[in-house]
Amino acid sequence: MKIGYDREKSEKYGQRFGVVILAAGLSSRMKDFKPLLHVAGTTAVEGLIESAKAAGIEDITVVTGYNREKLAPVIAAHGVREVYNESYSSGMFSSIKTGLSAVSGKDGYLLMPVDCPLISVRVMRMMMDAVSENRKSEDFAVAVFEGKKGHPLYIPAAAVKEICESDGCGGLAAITDRHRIMRIETGEEGCLLDMDTPEGYADIRAFVSKGFAREKLELLTARKRIILVRHGETKQHDEPMFIGQYDVPLSDKGRMQAEALGREIAEMIIEDVEAEALGMDKFGREPMPAIERIYCSDLGRTVETAEIICGKVNDILPEPVYVKKDSGLREINLGDWDGRPVSEIRSEYPEEYVRRGSELFSYKRREGGGENFYDLQYRVLAAFREILRNDDGKNIIIVAHSGVIRVLENNINGMKVDDRWIPMEKGTLRAFEPFPLQPSEKANDVNKPMSSDELTLESVLEYYE
Numbered sequence: 001m002k003i004g005y006d007r008e009k010s011e012k013y014g015q016r017f018g019v020v021i022l023a024a025g026l027s028s029r030m031k032d033f034k035p036l037l038h039v040a041g042t043t044a045v046e047g048l049i050e051s052a053k054a055a056g057i058e059d060i061t062v063v064t065g066y067n068r069e070k071l072a073p074v075i076a077a078h079g080v081r082e083v084y085n086e087s088y089s090s091g092m093f094s095s096i097k098t099g100l101s102a103v104s105g106k107d108g109y110l111l112m113p114v115d116c117p118l119i120s121v122r123v124m125r126m127m128m129d130a131v132s133e134n135r136k137s138e139d140f141a142v143a144v145f146e147g148k149k150g151h152p153l154y155i156p157a158a159a160v161k162e163i164c165e166s167d168g169c170g171g172l173a174a175i176t177d178r179h180r181i182m183r184i185e186t187g188e189e190g191c192l193l194d195m196d197t198p199e200g201y202a203d204i205r206a207f208v209s210k211g212f213a214r215e216k217l218e219l220l221t222a223r224k225r226i227i228l229v230r231h232g233e234t235k236q237h238d239e240p241m242f243i244g245q246y247d248v249p250l251s252d253k254g255r256m257q258a259e260a261l262g263r264e265i266a267e268m269i270i271e272d273v274e275a276e277a278l279g280m281d282k283f284g285r286e287p288m289p290a291i292e293r294i295y296c297s298d299l300g301r302t303v304e305t306a307e308i309i310c311g312k313v314n315d316i317l318p319e320p321v322y323v324k325k326d327s328g329l330r331e332i333n334l335g336d337w338d339g340r341p342v343s344e345i346r347s348e349y350p351e352e353y354v355r356r357g358s359e360l361f362s363y364k365r366r367e368g369g370g371e372n373f374y375d376l377q378y379r380v381l382a383a384f385r386e387i388l389r390n391d392d393g394k395n396i397i398i399v400a401h402s403g404v405i406r407v408l409e410n411n412i413n414g415m416k417v418d419d420r421w422i423p424m425e426k427g428t429l430r431a432f433e434p435f436p437l438q439p440s441e442k443a444n445d446v447n448k449p450m451s452s453d454e455l456t457l458e459s460v461l462e463y464y465e
Contacts, residue, residue: 017106019112019152021061024063025114036074040117045075045114046074048114049062049078052124059105061081062075063085084098092172097164097166100163115195118212120191137157143191147417214385223288226408227395228398228405228424231258233426244403245299245333260427262308266316268431273290297404302400306399309397313397328379329400330401376404384411
């Protein structure tokens with residue numbers, strides 16, 4: 001996508017910024033040579049080169065390695081610098097060092113893996129705008145979409161020596177962790193999409209074919225009732241725990257809650273079941289199927305809740321429905337903190353514990369794995385869209401966890417995961433009728449963004465699971 005920039009600004013940015021494109025990898029998971037795969041009418045590497053030039057950047061470096069003999073002539077045809085990484089098989093960080101070792105004289109560099117071919121002119125210019133307006137020249141910056149980090153990563157010239165002299169332990173993340181990183185919200189999902197795998201490449205091609213956008217949720221949910229269910233009570237621990245994807249079984253109380261939920265849902269959908277049997281809804285239209293299946297995460301506490309609900313719902317259905325498990329609906333992944341006492345984590349990782357509490361939505365540990373809330377949002381919405389595309393039922397029942405429901409409810413209502421949300425108790429549900437109100441039609445302050453003083457790690461721990 002191109003946006004209107006005056007020539008003076010483009011020339012200024014051309015003097016101040018450079019681009020380093022990483023195209024040296026083995027493409028082992030992709031099973032094809034990624035730099036020369038076609039995306040949006042050109043090859044991945046040529047698309048990034050052309051976008052960088054259109055953004056006003058002239059200093060463009062492409063790092064090659066595997067299949068250099070195929071790639072070098074393509075790069076030469078575009079008149080940009082090629083540098084060869086002899087150690088390309090050792091991983092991406094070696095290519096980053098090779099590329100940065102070959103450049104100089106700029107304020108900083110936009111680092112772009114060839115795996116991410118949809119980085120647009122607009123995103124590059126937004127990054128350069130933000131860096132130019134920032135008073136701290138040593139800051140890194142990263143493009144994000146709805147809070148989730150993507151590409152490019154901006155590397156200030158002040159950090160180049162530190163990166164090039166690094167022994168590579170912990171990769172680039174070990175260095176960026178020591179610096180401030182500005183998160184630049186782009187509004188473009190293309191900055192996230194990569195083609196590390198054939199599935200990723202297919203997703204990119206589908207994304208391009210649909211005009212570089214996903215279907216809007218209000219269109220996918222039209223005429224559907226969305227019933228969000230939080231699983232029942234679980235067996236309790238002696239002290240507060242980090243419980244995300246760590247599996248905890250339902251308690252006896254949780255099973256009783258699930259039975260009550262099943263009866264409540266059966267009452268809610270009976271009218272749709274009768275309309276389906278009659279072949280006409282109350283408006284005289286051909287009805288949608290009342291229900292096709294019940295969805296849940298594949299963790300035991302949600303599966304058991306969903307199966308109990310399914311048994312009650314099947315009591316009123318002419319044909320049985322079944323439970324469909326979906327790993328995309330799992331609770332947030334808390335990495336190696338998952339399933340451990342809060343007191344233990346606070347003692348063992350005091351600085352990281354405080355940081356996670358102060359950066360609740362965005363913080364993600366470099367070591368130990370896991371997700372932040374923006375990662376959770378992206379994963380859950382992908383699963384939700386897939387459900388909506390493939391289920392023709394009037395009632396979409398999803399049995400999940402607090403974090404997942406927060407993502408779904410806020411997005412159904414035109415908001416995001418970091419907007420205010422009224423937590424749900426375990427063993428309860430919320431139903432959203434067709435054509436939910438848009439934010440402009442709402443008046444109460446429940447939908448205002450949360451302020452930082454309302455966010456503490458302890459305040460949300462009780463809502464995990």
